[in-house]
Amino acid sequence: MDERLNRQAWIDAGLGKLAEEGPQSLKVMGIAQHLGVTKGSFYWHFSDLQAYKTEVLRAWEGKYTLDVMQQANGVGTDARTRLQFLLGTTFGQRSDLGCAIRAWALTDEHVAQVQNRVDQGRLSYVTELLHEIGWPVDDAAALAQFLYYAVIGYSHTGRQATSERDVALYLAMLLKVP
Template identity: 30%
Template sequence: MAEQPAKSGRRSGRRPRLSLDDWTEAGLRLLVSEGRGAVKISRLCDELGVTKGSFYWHFSDIDDLMKAIATRYTSQDNDAARGLTSLEEMPVDERLAHMGAMLVDARAWEAEVAVREWARSDPQVAESVRALDQRIMAVVQNCFRELGFDDEEAEIRAGTLVYAGIGFLYGRDNLPTPTVEQIQKLLAILVRH
């Protein structure tokens, strides 16, 4: 049975019922910090201070939670956290500069790498990551179209930037991390006609 909030102002020692977002956020944190194998119902319940009944209020099993984590992480709702939704309102040069800076933002790396690693063994997660990559590619391609490049040129330039971002994720432990200034120089090359 799921936890219920206390009915009076007195403390009952019980936590209010956790939301679906509480569970998916906790599961994602654990996935990022320790990997897919660490995401277990009992571990999450211990960390959140609730019973397994709270878990089963929202999910039928751990696979159901994992699907919710993948959906949340790669959904358009999460685009705001990535800065994708606000990008559309920026002038194109600011948009590209912002996306370039995002390529070297260490805060996003751990989650991105964890989800991409998980996608290697889970077809549903792989499809979600593929859809996210395609949304990002479309945003970047549109920037280059707005700068006057034809479809083919926009696709090549966008691909260079998107693939560089994925490469930064996987190469960051083995290669020097580019600076924002170096990314800006790459962008200057890509926007030249």
């Protein structure tokens, strides 16, 4: 079997289609055509479309949340360094995929639950970092929400990246512990 036609190739194709065309593009035939294979290849890897969508969501959560947190933890023990890494990575990620997931969550309860779990995990992680930096826990939670929702709003502008200078400025504002 061609390596590009493995399970991960299908998932990656789904993430790409989701980002480019939205959740309505997650159809077996469309993705099979995109990959240049028959839909029989799909059913070799997934029992049905719902199982596939679940795997696409799992991959999104893993790559854009769990992996990023793990990478941030790997850059050092200093919370400032981890937060700086997190901000730089977040502003450098593709925003179209996150926007597509949020739009999908408005019409699909399962997706909404996954989105909520991801949001809570991200907020908890940023709250923890801000608290380690020196913010009181309640203030850290409020600041984490403000920062997180600002990043979501920024992602809806369609800009994929911000300058290192801007990230440094955002971080400097966050580090002004009362």
